[in-house]
Amino acid sequence: xxxxxxxxxxxxxxxxxxxxxxxxxxxxxxxxxxxxxxxxxxxxxxxxxxxxxxxxxxxxxxxxxxxxxxxxxxxxxxxxxxxxxxxxxxxxxxxxxxxxxxxxxxxxxxxxxxxxxxxxxxxxxxxxxxxxxxxxxxxxxxxxxxxxxxxxxxxxxxxxxxxxxxxxxxxxxxxxxxxxxxxxxxxxxxxxxxxxxxxxxxxxxxxxxxxxxxxxxxxxxxxxxxxxxxxxxxxxxxxxxxxxxxxxxxxxxxxxxxxxxxxxxxxxxxxxxxxxxxxxxxxxxxxxxxxxxxxxxxxxxxxxxxxxxxxxxxxxxxxxxxxxxxxxxxxxx
Amino acid sequence: xxxxxxxxxxxxxxxxxxxxxxxxxxxxxxxxxxxxxxxxxxxxxxxxxxxxxxxxxxxxxxxxxxxxxxxxxxxxxxxxxxxxxxxxxxxxxxxxxxxxxxxxxxxxxxxxxxxxxxxxxxxxxxxxxxxxxxxxxxxxxxxxxxxxxxxxxxxxxxxxxxxxxxxxxxxxxxxxxxxxxxxxxxxxxxxxxxxxxxxxxxx
Ligand code: HEM
Numbered sequence: 001x002x003x004x005x006x007x008x009x010x011x012x013x014x015x016x017x018x019x020x021x022x023x024x025x026x027x028x029x030x031x032x033x034x035x036x037x038x039x040x041x042x043x044x045x046x047x048x049x050x051x052x053x054x055x056x057x058x059x060x061x062x063x064x065x066x067x068x069x070x071x072x073x074x075x076x077x078x079x080x081x082x083x084x085x086x087x088x089x090x091x092x093x094x095x096x097x098x099x100x101x102x103x104x105x106x107x108x109x110x111x112x113x114x115x116x117x118x119x120x121x122x123x124x125x126x127x128x129x130x131x132x133x134x135x136x137x138x139x140x141x142x143x144x145x146x147x148x149x150x151x152x153x154x155x156x157x158x159x160x161x162x163x164x165x166x167x168x169x170x171x172x173x174x175x176x177x178x179x180x181x182x183x184x185x186x187x188x189x190x191x192x193x194x195x196x197x198x199x200x201x202x203x204x205x206x207x208x209x210x211x212x213x214x215x216x217x218x219x220x221x222x223x224x225x226x227x228x229x230x231x232x233x234x235x236x237x238x239x240x241x242x243x244x245x246x247x248x249x250x251x252x253x254x255x256x257x258x259x260x261x262x263x264x265x266x267x268x269x270x271x272x273x274x275x276x277x278x279x280x281x282x283x284x285x286x287x288x289x290x291x292x293x294x295x296x297x298x299x300x301x302x303x304x305x306x307x308x309x310x311x312x313x314x315x316x317x318x319x320x321x322x323x324x325x326x327x328x329x330x331x332x333x
Numbered sequence: 334x335x336x337x338x339x340x341x342x343x344x345x346x347x348x349x350x351x352x353x354x355x356x357x358x359x360x361x362x363x364x365x366x367x368x369x370x371x372x373x374x375x376x377x378x379x380x381x382x383x384x385x386x387x388x389x390x391x392x393x394x395x396x397x398x399x400x401x402x403x404x405x406x407x408x409x410x411x412x413x414x415x416x417x418x419x420x421x422x423x424x425x426x427x428x429x430x431x432x433x434x435x436x437x438x439x440x441x442x443x444x445x446x447x448x449x450x451x452x453x454x455x456x457x458x459x460x461x462x463x464x465x466x467x468x469x470x471x472x473x474x475x476x477x478x479x480x481x482x483x484x485x486x487x488x489x490x491x492x493x494x495x496x497x498x499x500x501x502x503x504x505x506x507x508x509x510x511x512x513x514x515x516x517x518x519x520x521x522x523x524x525x526x527x528x529x530x531x532x533x534x535x536x
Binding site: 089 | 354357358363365366367368369370371373427428429431436439440443444445446496497498499500501502503506
């Protein structure tokens with residue numbers, strides 16, 4: 001039986017006290033005016049407003065949680081790609097195929113209310129409000145390198161929770177061998193989903209092997225740069241698997257399913273010769289279009305191309321190499 | 334239209350990039366987005382192909398507009414294609430291949446789209462090199478045949494773009510249709526002309 005958690009409960013029933021109290025102090029801090037219009041402080045940038053006319057409960061909770069995150073040290077943070085590049089140059093084909101389309105077309109994307117449906121081989125199946133999924137967790141900051149299959153890379157400080165800590169709560173059964181994720185399908189909000197000459201099928205599907213999903217690096221992001229995730233970067237909740245090419249890090253997740261059989265992921269389906277299931281960053285296995293030996297660390301400038309060698313597993317070999325021991329990674333790309 | 338004015342118009346895309354580069358230097362600000370290398374490769378590639386299509390359609394445009402000096406302007410357009418293709422290639426070498434010719438060589442032997450682009454560029458080079466009057470006169474009829482390879486170039490480039498597209502094929506489809514239309518016009522003209530000629534041969 002799917003458990004549907006009602007949104008209409010009294011707020012002090014569903015909100016734990018510390019969050020509730022801190023929200024009150026937040027309200028006081030802004031002179032109580034925060035509910036009347038959306039405060040720019042709540043959002044990472046103008047484009048992330050939800051279309052709701054006020055800062056919603058979900059967003060206030062995320063804001064609080066992100067504010068009280070376990071922080072990374074400032075020196076490391078300073079080395080990341082500037083926020084304005086990370087939030088204006090990315091692929092999110094649901095919102096268009098150009099790199100600047102997502103920011104342009106995701107402005108009005110509604111991320112609250114947001115429900116995530118959990119299905120398959122687990123005891124905790126059901127449909128959950130995002131608030132309820134996030135509430136018990138303390139969020140933390142993780143600075144990860146992001147390597148796109150198109151041979152560019154960035155360094156991004158995400159805020160979120162380890163994937164493992166969330167998956168555990170659904171009590172996966174022993175026959176769950178893979179976790180499958182799905183992005184929202186909503187062609188009205190996501191114009192890219194009805195594009196005529198698109199080579200990929202929607203909804204976007206990604207998946208990880210269970211041991212990959214429970215690796216310490218696998219992460220669910222709700223924010224970046226100490227702010228709520230901008231819509232164009234996969235709000236309100238997205239996956240981050242830093243040792244794999246960027247397209248594995250699925251955005252705007254609405255479904256998590258535990259399955260026995262290996263799922264066919266979106267890019268595998270669109271072009272099985274070019275995209276495999278694993279898609280680990282690997283400088284010695286070329287994509288037919290892009291040599292993967294080097295990458296352009298962005299932002300680069302026309303006076304310095306900023307090209308550097310790509311590392312095996314994007315430099316996270318110590319943490320993840322054991323997952324693929326004995327596998328021929330030229331075959332399982 | 335005086336030749337110089339026409340040349341200036343053709344130089345506009347280049348000047349636009351040049352201006353942004355100068356501003357980047359002066360104001361120490363980035364005017365090319367997060368990935369300037371790819372931005373330049375794409376921009377010059379697109380300008381090159383737009384000029385290529387303009388060159389191909391120019392002869393058909395030219396006939397009704399008697400005041401235009403068609404051959405000269407077509408030559409300027411054609412040389413512009415070569416100019417922008419060179420910038421496209423140079424940006425690729427500098428920003429994507431990191432100025433390592435080994436990397437270009439590696440791409441050349443492993444990636445179809447790079448082979449196609451390079452073939453197209455090679456032919457463009459030949460056409461540009463033989464575009465001077467004296468060379469053209471020396472080559473005679475061979476020049477005409479050589480310069481018909483512009484249709485081959487168009488085909489190669491459309492294929493090159495098609496293989497470069499990742500998720501969205503609208504630009505490739507658009508170019509493909511453009512190519513077919515131009516080739517159609519060209520062939521139907523040739524066919525009509527050949528029909529006109531036949532009785533003369535018989536006589
Ligand atoms: C010298 C050989 C050439 C090389 C090495 C080359 C390289 C490239 C590369 C790497 C891309 C893909 C950028 C991406 O990944 O999106 C590209 C795209 C493109 N190239 Fe070339 N190219 C060559 C010749 C040409 C020529 C001769 C033309 C046209 C006259 C041309 C027109 C284009 C166009 C229109 C695109 C697509 C831009 C887009 O994505 O909209 N290329 N080329």
